[in-house]
Amino acid sequence: MTPLIGRLLGRRARLRWLHLIVGGALLMPYFLVGTVFVGLYAPDTNVFTSLPAQLAALACALPMAAVTALLPTARPLSVAAARALCGLAPDRPLADGPGRSRQARVRCSGWFTLHVGLGGVISGMTLALVPFAVCVMGLPFLPALRDSFVPHVPPALDRPWVLVLAPPAGAAMLLALAGCATAAGALLAGRAPVLLGPTPDDRLAAAERRAADLAVRNRLARELHDSVGHALSAVTLQAGAARRVLDSDPEFARRALTAIEETTRRTVGELDAVLGLLRQGGEGPGTPAGPGLEALGGLLARCGVPVRYTADGDPGTVPGPVSAEAYRIVQEGLSNALRHGAPGSPVRLRVDVGPRELGLVLDSALPPGPPVARPGGGRGLTGIAERALLLGGTTESGPRDDGVWRLAARLPLDTPVKERR
Known part of the structure; x- marks a missing residue:
């Protein structure tokens, strides 16, 4: 009872x-x-x-x-x-x-x-x-x-x-x-x-919100990987070179330390921008995060590897979202050349600004011998492909028969940035 x-x-x-x-x-x-x-x-x-x-x-x-x-x-x-x-x-x-x-x-x-x-x-x-x-x-x-x-x-x-x-x-x-x-x-x-x-519509909306949150996280992860990863690679190589010639060539060591200082200062600013996006819960669609192609000269001067740069057209006319993504693609390509390319070999970079498409081609010489696997690596090329996909573009990368690693990207100039998924 x-x-x-x-x-x-x-x-x-x-x-x-x-x-x-x-x-x-x-x-x-x-x-x-x-x-x-x-x-x-x-x-x-x-x-x-x-x-x-x-x-x-x-x-x-x-x-x-x-x-x-x-x-x-x-x-x-x-x-x-x-x-x-x-x-x-x-x-x-x-x-x-x-x-x-x-x-x-x-x-x-x-x-x-x-x-x-x-x-x-x-x-x-x-x-x-x-x-x-x-x-x-x-x-x-x-x-x-x-x-x-x-x-x-x-x-x-x-x-x-x-x-x-x-x-x-x-x-x-x-x-x-x-x-x-x-x-x-x-x-x-x-x-x-x-x-x-x-309802099914509610579940779909919740899935879209989760996808949007995940997209923001992936976006921030790419920004951190490209900016901080490139800076750390450049700083590591420049610091190692300065240490080896500190007694025999103090002037070179001084230039290497200056490059380290400039690289870290620039990277701290980019890191602050990315963390600001994180505090704000992400960025608005189509809003570029960080520098664009107008800052390419400073990047090439402090990237830690000699670069032969040619441009066909005016990079300053490239729309902001495409320019920001193109800068990050070039930055990651230079980081890969710095880490995996033949030491001291120049990198050739060509930027073609067409009426409807932006072309990027980056060639770097491969070191002799079989490639050495790097533990924990492999995210840079994936990030480059994701950046191009956001703009409706394509990328190709891989070794050629002449011992050169080529990274090529084609980005349309009249396509809005897709939703970051």
Whole structure:
């Protein structure tokens, strides 16, 4: 008996009962409008004392409630109430945010109509049955109460033994009411994940948000890899060269230290820009992060490897997003040449600015012998391909028969930056 009482009157049951009472309160404005409609068609009927009239008013109220629940803001309010009072299992998620799609609004409308409909019935039963059951339970103990009941009791029930059954009958009424409230609350809790849960459009929107967040992370990872990785490679080689000639050629060592200073200072500025994007939650579409092709001269002067640079066309006319991505592609290509190319061999860089396309070609001599695998490497070329793909372009990279590693990229100039996925 105790488990049954716990299910009927436990904390979860009481919260669900309260949730139904809230639904009954939300129904009242619609119900009062419904009584006006019923009164217009049956002016001689007292709606508040006639059960058929009350049911007719309820039938008028529910469609009005359903229509108002089609508003997008109805779903967050319903979800908040359901989470607080319905006692849902943690593995039954509900949707967050307003209902934007038609399917979400229709589902929320169905939930709200079910909530206020059941809530109106349970609220009416609570208001009517609780005082009546209490009076029935008090009949054997209150003569004045018995005298008021006698005129309304059928003669067949006007017997002394009826008074003996009155307390159990009143208690049974209250238990029946609790059972109805528990069943209605369980029905609402079971329907909540279906009617207030995420729709396919909600799941798609959530997947798009996760993809956008992942794209920002990948974007920032590429920026850090290209700027910081290039700087560290250049600084490492320049510091090693300065250490080897420190005693024999102090002037070269001084120039190497100056290049290290300039490289680190520039990289710190780029790192601050990337971290600023991280604090802001990403960057706007099409907004370039860091320098563009206008800063190519400074990059070539401090990259740590001799570069033979030729340009066909004016790099300054390249649109900002394309210019920023092209700069990073060249920077990563120079980093790869610095780390994996033949020491001391010049790198040839050609930039072709056409009417509709930007071409980048970077050739670096390969060292003699078989290639040496570098643990943890291999992300630079992937990042270059991703940058070109964002602009609708293509890249090619690999060794040629003449012992040269070629990196080539073609970037359209009239294509907007795609969404970063």
